[in-house]
Amino acid sequence: MGNWLVGESSAGPSGGSFGEPSAGPSWRSSDGLSGGWPDLHAVPAYRLKDFIHAKLKPSEECLKRIDQDVDAISDFLWSSELPVRGVAKGGSYGRETVLRGYSDGTLVLFMGGFRSFRDQKENQRGLLSVIEQRLKHHKKYSMSVSLGHTLEVLLSVHGQKILLQILPAFDPLSGFGEDSSSRIYRDLKSTMDKVRAAPGEFAACFTTLQQRFFQRYPRRVKELVLLVKHWYQECQEKRMTSPSRRFSYALELLTVYAWEQGCQNEDFDMAEGVRTVLGLIKQSSELCVYWIVNYGFDDVTVRNTLLCQLRSQRPIILDPTDPTNNVGKDGSWELLTEAAQAWLDSPSLNDMSPAQCWNVLPTSLFITPSHLLDTFIKDFLQPNEKFLKQIRKAVNIICEFLKNNCFKDSSTKVLKAVKGGSTAKGTALKNGSDADIVVFLSPLKSYDSQNKERAMFVQEIQRQLEVFRKTQELEVKFEISEWTAPRVLSFTLKSRSLNESVDFDVLPAYDALGQLHPGFTSRPKAYKDLIALCKSSGIKGGEFSTCFTELQCKFIILRPTKLKNLIRLVKHWYKQCERKMKPKASLPPKYALELLTVYAWEQGSGMEKFDTAEGFRTVLDLVIKYQQLCIFWTVNYNFEDEPIRTFLLTQIQKKRPVILDPADPTGDVGGGDRWCWHLLAKEANEWLSSLCFELQSGDSWQRVQPWKVPVVQTPGSCGAHIYPTVGI
Structure with missing residues (x-):
């Protein structure tokens, strides 16, 4: 089929240009961009969304006309004395991830004569020849139909081309019913074993499920898919190799997985999404991506099929509608890894330090074998030791400021500042862990005074920390939250070189335990006072747990x-x-x-x-x-x-x-x-x-x-x- 070079300057299968040519390197104007666009690697991170809309998304009018052509073919074949019982639209066209210029699609014809997967295997080839002859006798399609290994029709409207693959198939959802998923997939596995079918050979039978799977995701996720697919096709252009439909689908699924695991917000930063997908591509040797929305572990046969796939060599990206179809198996992952690193290193995408991405693991804990759990923890859950040292140093500086400078012009004394939370305990996760700095203040002489007065002290600490933040050069970024609860001050420490952070709460507290002398000397009184207050005032249990932070950590x-x-x-x-x-x-x-x-x-x-x-x-x-x-x-x-x-x-x-x-x-x-x-x-x-x-x-x-x-x-x-x- 030749190179698929997508976009307004992309070439179709004949090498011709669809749309206007690129404006070349002369793309800057007063706002940094002109009407033309640079190569993808040169597009600034904040303009990626604009790039998608200007270069990658087909116009609504084009898509409408393509829909009309696909419907016309469907209607024609339906009325051509063929036993068509239903149709489904698949490929990029059916998933609504069509790239401007040149893209792929599938029209699946569910045949009444196919009563099983085996019927499809034995009769599909002959039926394809019949459909080819019917289409070639139609004057509109006679010049655009080809039958090699598959039957294809080239649809073209106003600079938009869709290579539509036509596939007669068995409809298992009609044959067994949608509530019989276990039976459907058991039958699929049994048939594949008997006829020695290739993995994914019957994937077209599940096109309706594939459509529904992608319909669940917001429009912006599909725009991110377009960007990733365009990048992949640019990579293939440089290698003078045609993109693979199957591998392109794998990248679509990987993009959906990245958003699902790391974001789930409909309005997200496109550059963060791209960096996340590129980061996952770099970890292709560990990729194991799957969904259990259409099949799962309940049925023994389906479970064994699924486990067999998940135990196989990685990368694994399972088709969410067909557990036999690992679409990530084939593809030049190593070469794509190099290209991913190159884009990540480009000044346009690497516009901040550290460049933000979502926290997404290349594999799921659920399918990690028992003997690899310690490795999983080490590789994916333990924080970077360099980052922990930076955090410890920054927190020590902040604690020293709180103790010695925060209230230096008042009668308030900071008795001690204690670190708590998972960071202090040594149980922090790699990203998004929590920590506390509990500040024990001299005016807080009882649990009751803490309850009534801490909001006032939070305001003063926030004011002082704002000044401190502007005068200090820490190894980590120090960001105070715009909104905080009245009785707690929240801030975040972010690494300047790593994509890791810790959320901190500063909590004023009553020093119930004094200086924590060994043994129980001061504790019974502290606990008796607390119990008496809880009984008399109706305060919820645990309200004053901050007073015991040192004991929690110990x-x-x-x-x-x-x-x-x-x-x-x-x-x-x-x-x-x-x-x-x-x-x-x-x-x-x-x-x-x-x-x-x-x-x-x-x-x-x-x-x-x-x-x-x-x-x-x-x-x-x-x-x-x-x-x-x-x-x-x-x-x-x-x-x-x-x-x-x-x-x-x-x-x-x-x-x-x-x-x-x-x-x-x-x-x-x-x-x-x-x-x-x-x-x-x-x-x-x-x-x-x-x-x-x-x-x-x-x-x-x-x-x-x-x-x-x-x-x-x-x-x-x-x-x-x-x-x-x-x-x-």
């Missing part, structure tokens, strides 16, 4: 590194679940999952070296059993002193799940029915079929088993001798 920070990595894995799983919830559900706090992970390890292993898959499986098992959970620790408070004992006994008799904060007895992060544990449990149950929990033993596979962990703790199990039963 509870985690001294744990083995591998346990912290397991916590990272669980938090990543939690974020995957959270992304799926639409509308956004009120899931339990991540801290609850963090504590659940510690508990699973303490009760089930306790060893510095353990099997990550077993630990992960145990945490999910506890989530599934959430209605039974009653978990607490006595490392900072216990049952020895009244009224702490009475209060704890009341806490552990509350509606489950009960998971008490080991630093704050009023903080039940299990929350009973406060949060949607049932949704998290549903996800956990589905994840039990994940490859994360499969072990290969010879030629067979075995399931990873959880550790034996009790779901209920009692005072007796913690060494507290009260009485035989406490009603739990």
